[in-house]
Amino acid sequence: MIGTVALIAILGLLGIGLYALLIMRNMIKVVVALQIMVKGAMLAMVMAGQVAGKAAIGESMALTVIVADTIVAVVALALAVQVRRRFGTLDIKALSTLRR
Amino acid sequence: MMYILIVIGLLVCALQAVRAQRLLTSALWLAGASALTALLMYLLGAYEVAVIELSVGAGLVTVLFVFAINIAGEEALDFVPSVPRPVAWVVVVGAVLLLGWMNLGTLGAVIGVTPVTTFGNVVWGERQLDVLLQIALIFAGVMGVLGLMVEEGAHPHKIESQEKHG
Numbered sequence: 639m640i641g642t643v644a645l646i647a648i649l650g651l652l653g654i655g656l657y658a659l660l661i662m663r664n665m666i667k668v669v670v671a672l673q674i675m676v677k678g679a680m681l682a683m684v685m686a687g688q689v690a691g692k693a694a695i696g697e698s699m700a701l702t703v704i705v706a707d708t709i710v711a712v713v714a715l716a717l718a719v720q721v722r723r724r725f726g727t728l729d730i731k732a733l734s735t736l737r738r
Numbered sequence: 739m740m741y742i743l744i745v746i747g748l749l750v751c752a753l754q755a756v757r758a759q760r761l762l763t764s765a766l767w768l769a770g771a772s773a774l775t776a777l778l779m780y781l782l783g784a785y786e787v788a789v790i791e792l793s794v795g796a797g798l799v800t801v802l803f804v805f806a807i808n809i810a811g812e813e814a815l816d817f818v819p820s821v822p823r824p825v826a827w828v829v830v831v832g833a834v835l836l837l838g839w840m841n842l843g844t845l846g847a848v849i850g851v852t853p854v855t856t857f858g859n860v861v862w863g864e865r866q867l868d869v870l871l872q873i874a875l876i877f878a879g880v881m882g883v884l885g886l887m888v889e890e891g892a893h894p895h896k897i898e899s900q901e902k903h904g
Contacts, residue, residue, distance in 0.1 A: 640781060642845055643741040645838075647778060650749040651771075653834040658756040660826040661819035666761050666807060670768050673799065674752045677775045680791070684784045689844050694860040697784045698868060701861065704787070704794055705872045709879040711799050715806035716885035722810040729813075731820055 644685050651678030665718040665728045669711055676707040741781065748774040761812055765803035772796035786857050806886060 655675030662668050680700045687696015722728055748771055755767035772795030780788035819826065861869065 640741050643745050644778060644782060645841055645844060647745040647748055649834050649838050650745070651752055651775075652837065653830050654749070654752045654756060656833060657826055657830045660821045660829060661823060662756075663818070663820050664761070664813060666803070666810065667756075667764065670755055670764050670803075673768055673795075674755060674771065677752075677771060677795070680787075681775060681778060681782075684779055684782050684787060685844070687784075688782060693783060694855050694857045695864075697787045697857050698861045698865050700779075700784065700787045701790060702865075702868045702872060704790055705875050708794055708799055709875045709882065712802060712879045712882035712886065715802055716882045719806055719810050719886055720888075722813075727813065728810060 641685065641689070644681060648678045648682045648685065651675065651681065663729050663731055665721065665730055666715065668730065669714045669718070672714070673707065673711060676703060679703060680707075741778075744774055744778055744781070748778065761807045762804065765800055765807060768803070769796045769800040772799070802886075809886070 651674055655671050655673075655678060658671035659668060659675065662671055680703050683696045683700045683703065684693075685696075687693045687699075690696070718728060721733065725733060727733070751767050751771035751774060755764050755771060758764040758767055773792060776788045776792035776796065779791060855864075
């Protein structure tokens with residue numbers, strides 16, 4: 639029961655995150671979308687560990703993903719703040735055409 | 739029944755985090771999604787990871803988001819998507835169906851088998867390289883926080899222009 643429900647959660651999170659990643663133009667919203675996708679990936683690692691009978695390995699990899707995901711969020715948010723200060727926008731499309 | 743409610747709540751939180759117009763609201767919905775992910779992990783038997791996800795995902799990351807949004811300010815941009823919506827839907831539905839099809843075999847699998855080795859033994863004994871990588875990543879995170887907190891006037895370009903004018 640919980641395996642099926644967890645699989646639905648994983649697919650849902652990955653789908654929502656991927657859709658948001660494709661359509662969002664706001665840099666901070668892109669980070670939110672990335673966070674949602676990574677939550678799906680983390681759940682998938684934990685579940686894969688359980689299914690394979692090696693729960694501890696799946697959990698330790700999920701721990702590494704939590705750390706990496708947090709650092710990605712920190713660096714991306716710092717980048718977004720600096721971009722906003724320099725260019726006055728968070729629009730990723732506008733950034734590709736701006737000149738200084 | 740409880741599992742289904744948790745998953746519905748999790749997906750609603752994730753959807754609202756994407757749909758919310760205000761960035762601050764989006765960050766709060768994301769915190770809710772993190773908390774429910776942690777709960778689901780706890781129910782899957784990953785107790786240590788659930789606690790870390792709750793403190794880091796729902797706590798630290800939310801604080802960072804609120805901090806960054808306060809500095810950067812709100813900006814509503816998402817009226818015109820960067821990729822046409824039909825294309826995005828096709829990609830997402832295709833990816834989800836493919837992933838679901840590849841994982842059909844896990845549907846009948848038994849979850850919650852007693853682990854052979856403990857989490858601590860694996861992290862500190864078998865996966866020391868991961869621990870080293872995490873330490874390196876935390877240092878990168880410190881640099882990121884410094885980048886987040888650096889003042890606008892401290893930018894080299896600004897200092898240079900101030901010196902020219904001054």
